[in-house]
Amino acid sequence: MSTPPTLTINVEFGGGLELLFANQRKYQLSIPVLIPPDTTATPPSGSAPPPILSKPADITFLIRYLKENHLKERPELFVEGETVRPGILVLVNDTDWELEGEGDYALKEGDEIVFISTLHGG
Amino acid sequence: MDAQLFKAGDRVAIGASGGKDSTVLAYVMKVLNERYQYGLELFLLSIDEGITGYRDDSLETVKRNKEQYQMPLKILSYEELYGWTMDAVVAQIGKKNNCTFCGVFRRQALDRGAMSLGVDHIVTGHNADDIAETVLMNIMRGDIARLGRCTAICTQGEDTIKRSKPFKYAYEKEIVMYAYFKKLDYFSTECIYSPDAYRGHARAFLKDLEAARPSAIIDIIHSGEAFEVREEVKAGQKAQQTCVRCGYMSSNAVCKACVLLEGLERGRPKAEIGD
Incomplete structure (x- = not known):
């Protein structure tokens, strides 16, 4: 079986969020191109066939991926439900993700995704 | 600036914490002053509350800003003014309510610093989100006197130095975006003593409101501005x-x-x- 195709994307944290990610500002990640359509369902156990990979990986998937693989502490400061906590800015190639469909934005090879916390530093 | 905050020749102190708001404010003031010849003399004024691991680090940012923006910097500490650092205050009273001390002390400290610099005017980096939080807090606390004045862009008592908040209509988000794209050097760590502060609740509530209704912040500021305190109530103050x-x-x-x-x-x- 061949390995599923992946995309390389660059993720950057700012405004203090890097502290939750091992104090590392920049990550280069390889994530699957396609993910199961219902990403909330748990994979069936035993001999059941693997779920069909039919949906392109989007930012909602990326947020969950970051939380499961790289977030080191206080997850409540980064995620709330399926999305980021209110007050965290997300930029897709330097554009506010609100203009790009927010969590539904389908990731592309080489995308730069920036998460910036707006929490007080005053 | 419609509110006519500045006039040529004014000496203006920028309340600088090293955080995003005051860093952006210092940068914008410098750019506008030079580009449009406001004729202002700008100063950075910082207050050292004496919080180890927080303010000492953020003051390093202010010191870099001083070099980057070529502005004179004055740092005034709680210790020299009051004989108490916030570390000492917290050691004595605990983490609860310590923000009250810090807030009251800071307000006076800024005025005293401004007096010693001989400035006419203090500007602070309060943004629209901050003002809306304050409106909510004053309503919840029933603080009529503050509710009446907290949305004013500019306040001036009889013998106090004029204070203004040029970013009163600038969303926090815009400020963060600006700082990001301009690659400004700012300090971003939450104060180690503040997690339990009352403001945190107002802030979380406001962010949730904004998620449900994007205009919530500006609406709350507008309500605050539209609030008229009746004369009889004013007389009782x-x-x-x-x-x-x-x-x-x-x-x-x-x-x-x-x-x-x-x-x-x-x-x-x-x-x-x-x-």
Whole structure:
């Protein structure tokens, strides 16, 4: 079986969020191109066939991926439900993700995704 | 700037914490002053509350800003003004309510710093989100006097230095974006003593409101501005006077900072016996 195709994307944290990610500002990640359509369902156990990979990986998937693989502490400061906590800015190639469909934005090879916390530093 | 905050020749102190808001404010003031020849003389004014691991680091940012923006910097500490660092205050009273001390002290400290610089005007980096939080807090606390004045872009008492908030309509988000794209050097760590502060609740509530209705922040500021305090209520409020101990403006015979200090001093012998 061949390995599923992946995309390389660059993720950057700012405004203090890097502290939750091992104090590392920049990550280069390889994530699957396609993910199961219902990403909330748990994979069936035993001999059941693997779920069909039919949906392109989007930012909602990326947020969950970051939380499961790289977030080191206080997850409540980064995620709330399926999305980021209110007050965290997300930029897709330097554009506010609100203009790009927010969590539904389908990731592309080489995308730069920036998460910036707006929490007080005053 | 419609509010006509500045006039040529003004000496203006920028309340600088090293955080995003004041860093962006200092940068924007410098750019506008040079580009449009406002003719202002700008200063950075920082208050060192004495919080190890927080303010000492953020003041390093302000010191870099001083070089980057070529502005004179004045740092005034709680320790020299009041004889207490916030570390010492928290050691005495705990983490609860310590923001009250810090807030009261800072307000006076900024005024005293501004006086020593001989400036006409203090500008602070309060943004739209901050003002909306304050409106909510004043409503929840039933603080009519503050509710009446917290949305004013510019406040000036009789013998206090003029203060203004040029970013009152600038969303926090815009400021963060600006700082990001301009690659400004700012400090971003939450104060180590503030997680339990009342403001945190107002802030979380406001962010949730904004998620449900994007115009919530500007709507709340508008409500705050539209609030008229009835004359009878105003008449019932205490007139402004000067503190009999330190001479600072006060709504009581002894100002809040002196009352708080007295409480701390009284507690001190106990703390010493405890050692």
